[in-house]
Amino acid sequence: MGYVDKRGREMMMVNTDNPLHTPDLDPMYISIPFFILLSPKKPAIGFFINSTSYSFFKINDDTYTISVKDEGIEIYAIYGPKIDDVITHFTGMVGRMEMPPAWSIGYQQSRWSYSTDEEALDVARRMRKDSIPCDVLYLDIDYMDGYRVFTWGKNFPDPKKFVSEMKEIGFKVVTIVDPGVKIDENYAVYKSGKSIDAFVKDRYGKEFTGYVWPGKCSFPDFLRPDVREWWSTSHKVLFDAGVEGIWNDMNEPAIVWTDAQMDKVKNILGKGEINFQLLGEAKAVFAQEDHGDEIIHKDENGERWPHYKVRNIYAYLEAIATSRAFELYRPGKRPFLLTRAGFAGIQKYAAVWTGDNSSWWEHLEAEIAISIGLGLSGVSFTGTDVGGFGGNSNGELLARWTEMGVFFPFFRNHSAIGTVHQEPWAFGEKIEKIIKKYITLRYELFPHMYTAFHSAHENGVPIMRPLFFIDQDNPDLYSINDEFLFGDSLLIAPITKPNTMWRSVYIPKGRWIDMRNGKIYEEDHVYKIDAPLDEIPIFVKENSMIFRTDPMNYIFEKEKMTLYVDVYGQEGRGYLYEDDGETLEYKKGGYNLYEFAVGSDMKGYTLSFKAKHHGYAGRYEKITMNFINAPRKIANINLNGKKVNAYFDGNILKVEFEIKDAT
Ligand code: GLC
Numbered sequence: 007m008g009y010v011d012k013r014g015r016e017m018m019m020v021n022t023d024n025p026l027h028t029p030d031l032d033p034m035y036i037s038i039p040f041f042i043l044l045s046p047k048k049p050a051i052g053f054f055i056n057s058t059s060y061s062f063f064k065i066n067d068d069t070y071t072i073s074v075k076d077e078g079i080e081i082y083a084i085y086g087p088k089i090d091d092v093i094t095h096f097t098g099m100v101g102r103m104e105m106p107p108a109w110s111i112g113y114q115q116s117r118w119s120y121s122t123d124e125e126a127l128d129v130a131r132r133m134r135k136d137s138i139p140c141d142v143l144y145l146d147i148d149y150m151d152g153y154r155v156f157t158w159g160k161n162f163p164d165p166k167k168f169v170s171e172m173k174e175i176g177f178k179v180v181t182i183v184d185p186g187v188k189i190d191e192n193y194a195v196y197k198s199g200k201s202i203d204a205f206v207k208d209r210y211g212k213e214f215t216g217y218v219w220p221g222k223c224s225f226p227d228f229l230r231p232d233v234r235e236w237w238s239t240s241h242k243v244l245f246d247a248g249v250e251g252i253w254n255d256m257n258e259p260a261i262v263w264t265d266a267q268m269d270k271v272k273n274i275l276g277k278g279e280i281n282f283q284l285l286g287e288a289k290a291v292f293a294q295e296d297h298g299d300e301i302i303h304k305d306e307n308g309e310r311w312p313h314y315k316v317r318n319i320y321a322y323l324e325a326i327a328t329s330r331a332f333e334l335y336r337p338g339k340r341p342f343l344l345t346r347a348g349f350a351g352i353q354k355y356a357a358v359w360t361g362d363n364s365s366w367w368e369h370l371e372a373e374i375a376i377s378i379g380l381g382l383s384g385v386s387f388t389g390t391d392v393g394g395f396g397g398n399s400n401g402e403l404l405a406r407w408t409e410m411g412v413f414f415p416f417f418r419n420h421s422a423i424g425t426v427h428q429e430p431w432a433f434g435e436k437i438e439k440i441i442k443k444y445i446t447l448r449y450e451l452f453p454h455m456y457t458a459f460h461s462a463h464e465n466g467v468p469i470m471r472p473l474f475f476i477d478q479d480n481p482d483l484y485s486i487n488d489e490f491l492f493g494d495s496l497l498i499a500p501i502t503k504p505n506t507m508w509r510s511v512y513i514p515k516g517r518w519i520d521m522r523n524g525k526i527y528e529e530d531h532v533y534k535i536d537a538p539l540d541e542i543p544i545f546v547k548e549n550s551m552i553f554r555t556d557p558m559n560y561i562f563e564k565e566k567m568t569l570y571v572d573v574y575g576q577e578g579r580g581y582l583y584e585d586d587g588e589t590l591e592y593k594k595g596g597y598n599l600y601e602f603a604v605g606s607d608m609k610g611y612t613l614s615f616k617a618k619h620h621g622y623a624g625r626y627e628k629i630t631m632n633f634i635n636a637p638r639k640i641a642n643i644n645l646n647g648k649k650v651n652a653y654f655d656g657n658i659l660k661v662e663f664e665i666k667d668a669t
Pocket of ligand 1: 117118146147182255256346361362420421422
């Protein structure tokens with residue numbers, strides 16, 4: 007939790023399921039022992055503490071205290087001088103994200119739980135009926151047989167048929183997988199795990215157990231390669247049904263209760279069963295306990311590792327096993343894994359969501375700094391439970407949260423059991439219309455966003471950025487936690503409070519143009535910007551290009567796509583990346599990279615359009631360039647030296663050509 011500027015904070019690196027996100031909460035689900043020193047007119051320097059052990063950070067103005075529960079400590083100092091250089095170098099060490107499947111950039115719908123196949127299909131069908139674009143539907147724990155991982159329960163009698171019905175209407179299914187394996191001698195996964203001695207032990211050599219959703223569980227020791235291989239192959243039952251993505255939760259690992267705690271909470275829960283309605287009450291009885299010295303892991307050489315040394319990579323190792331499962335059962339296809347916990351470098355394997363927030367305005371705002379922080383730490387593909395997980399959402403909150411969620415790299419609506427439903431239609435027509443407008447915008451911006459993902463893949467620089475990326479020498483920007491950048495050229499200023507129809511917006515270096523109306527704003531000023539409920543202020547940096555396409559129900563619904571290039575200013579250069587969005591061919595040159603350049607003089611515009619790389623058949627065909635705020639007197643427009651078709655549509659000058667015109 008907390009703001010982007012960490013001065014004055016103390017932070018612990020111990021992956022922990024701490025579900026009530028209060029402002030001072032620490033530790034949280036994920037540990038990335040990395041921070042960046044930034045001050046005006048000085049080079050940015052990153053510090054990475056390369057230890058998976060528990061560590062502790064105290065950051066003051068001029069003293070930084072770092073303690074690590076380990077013998078010896080390895081610290082890397084990473085010189086910028088620009089902040090993006092620091093992140094490029096850091097991710098060069100710990101790894102960068104792969105190109106995700108294109109569909110995972112679409113809107114995703116989840117809930118704990120859509121617990122029957124019919125219920126899940128109904129949600130998907132309603133999306134299509136109401137023309138709300140959506141690519142993914144999540145199955146939370148209730149698809150399983152008594153919460154036993156790698157099983158399908160009776161509410162999903164024919165998973166293959168269910169998944170294929172979802173596919174027919176353009177939906178992918180992602181299933182949750184928790185690490186706790188129910189102790190049950192009649193359960194194949196527990197038995198096969200036991201047969202290879204897969205589970206972690208306490209220091210006396212006894213299987214360590216704890217209570218999670220299925221009741222009493224054992225926990226795989228992912229430190230061992232054979233255990234990871236067993237875990238990978240256990241995914242077959244999900245991939246055989248056609249599931250396309252995996253969601254790793256509770257992988258800090260989280261235990262809802264230890265054995266001793268279970269004895270005490272039995273009274274609240276009754277009969278020792280987990281009753282979700284009473285969960286909050288029972289959970290509040292205990293703070294998370296530290297099992298750091300009590301549990302012992304063993305690697306393939308038989309070396310013993312106390313839990314505190316490896317807890318922070320438990321989820322990371324699980325992610326390695328899961329990525330192997332994708333290789334085994336979906337060869338040649340890009341994996342999609344979502345995780346809650348992780349360690350530095352987790353982005354190589356997974357997208358990260360920020361866990362169990364609540365349907366509070368305070369959390370809508372807090373998620374900005376949390377996701378920015380993850381991005382600065384190398385994790386680009388991040389997002390939050392849109393609408394809030396715990397507590398009851400409401401129409402206004404969901405509308406505002408969806409407007410903002412469009413510009414988070416990972417865009418999923420998710421809510422907890424026992425809370426009111428928060429699908430886009432849950433709060434009536436007026437709210438649904440707003441939500442639909444913004445989810446549609448996300449799909450229109452797909453070409454732009456996909457290109458931003460590609461940059462993150464190439465150089466590790468986050469997709470969602472703090473404003474000081476524009477000017478790291480301006481200290482005023484260090485404390486802005488309620489505006490953010492998407493890529494190089496979009497500034498987003500969400501409304502983060504109820505009953506609020508305007509906000510003040512700080513405009514950083516350069517001139518920025520309101521995407522809604524073309525109005526120009528000058529640098530280093532604060533403006534009062536209107537934002538009725540159906541609008542979020544979005545500004546485009548002058549002299550940049552925004553790439554759009556036509557609305558669609560799901561990514562790649564149509565074989566061919568039109569490309570719109572919106573030019574904000576009289577000159578500039580923009581790049582567009584595309585590939586098949588599905589296979590690994592892009593690694594072998596199977597992609598296209600286009601360069602658009604605009605220059606202007608008194609006589610008119612000179613445009614150039616180049617294919618810097620052409621290695622994929624491509625989906626884009628026709629191109630329309632829209633010049634926002636173009637001067638009326640345009641005499642000459644040349645594309646690659648030849649005259650092109652151009653006309654005014656209202657205030658916008660349009661120029662039309664085709665992909666095949668690229669030189
Ligand atoms: C955890 C997850 C949440 C999920 C729930 C049930 O609280 O963070 O997203 O819905 O478990 O699986």
